[in-house]
Amino acid sequence: MRAITYSEFGPAAEVLKLVDLPTPHPAYGEVLVRLKASGVNPSDISGRSGMRPGVTTPAYPQIIPHSDGAGVIEAVGEGVDPARIGQRVWIWNGQWQRAFGTAADYIALPSLQAVALPDNITFSEGAVLGIPAMTATYCVLGGGDVAGKTLLVSGGGGTVGRLAVQIAKTSGARVISTAGNAAQQEAARQAGADAVLGYNDPDLAAGILAANDGQPVDQIVEVEFGRNAEVSTAVIAERGRIVAYGSAKDRTPMLPFYPLMFKGVTLEMALVYILSESARRTTEAQLTTLLEQGALDIRIAHTLPLEACAEAHDRIANGQRAGSVILTI
Secondary structure, three states, X not given: OEEEEEOOOOOHHHHOEEEEOOOOOOOOOEEEEEEEEEEEOHHHHHHHHOOOOOOOOOOOOOEEOOOEEEEEEEEEOOOOOHHHOOOEEEEOOOOOOOOEOOOEOEEEEXXXXXXXXXXXXXXXXXXXXXXXXXXXXXXXXXOOOOOOOEEEEOOOOOHHHHHHXXXXXXXXXXXXXXXXXXXXXXXXHHXXXXXXXXXXXXXXXXXXXXXXXXXXXXXXXXXXHHHHHHHHHHHEEEEEEEEEOOEOOOOOOOOOHXXXXXXXXXXXXOOHHHOOHHHHHHHHHHHHHHHHOOOOOOOEEEEEEHHHHHHHXXXXXXXXXXXEEEEEO
């Protein structure tokens, strides 16, 4: 089978290689998926470039990158219902704590990690579900029903944020969003946000409260926890919830502990790779319902062939995209 691999950290064009590898065989409890699309995420770029703190060499001698993907089950191992053969599926954690991910013709992995893909969702859209869509779904709905609540979605023009806006609106919430430039702000509006503010506004906290008739917000979905910690603390309601899935611009933030404590705020760091089994099954079911309802507009910025994997990594790294980057296989 064709596969993109790397064996050392470095620039995408230098370390990513297109090679031929043996097609894997599904072991007990596994399925073999003929991949049709591979999703590229920022975590794939940090993993390939060696940007993760404390990691100096790749974890495996040869790595096929990418955790997200979609395709068709071609074979099953012992212990898996043969009726799964021919099923359209999307993949999660394809390369999380594993050597071989989805940037290849095939992947063999545990059956639970291949989830049925609704018929109304394309393979390219399916390759966005494992990290971006699952993160958005969990951050919005993981703490319970949001109907009638006001949610603040930070970075509503980004891939996860834009999905979070749609999920919150579909689930009956009022949504306020922050975003960067004019195009990103418009993307958040088109996703359904009731109010959108520039995240560089000089008095952002006051603007958020004004957009909610002077009232604090019930829940925050946060992409930049450190940078926005003071604003979040100012606008969150008593017994509110902050679910943070990123803090890239401030990796060691100072926490305003007492202001948060005296509001009784719940703070959760959400990492979709390590959801508990029960949380993952619940989130998968919620996401499947949203997909079947046609509630999500999954925005894809670039679709490239497998051999253009290095270009796909560079498009993610330079930040000049308005949606997901997908490799077709």
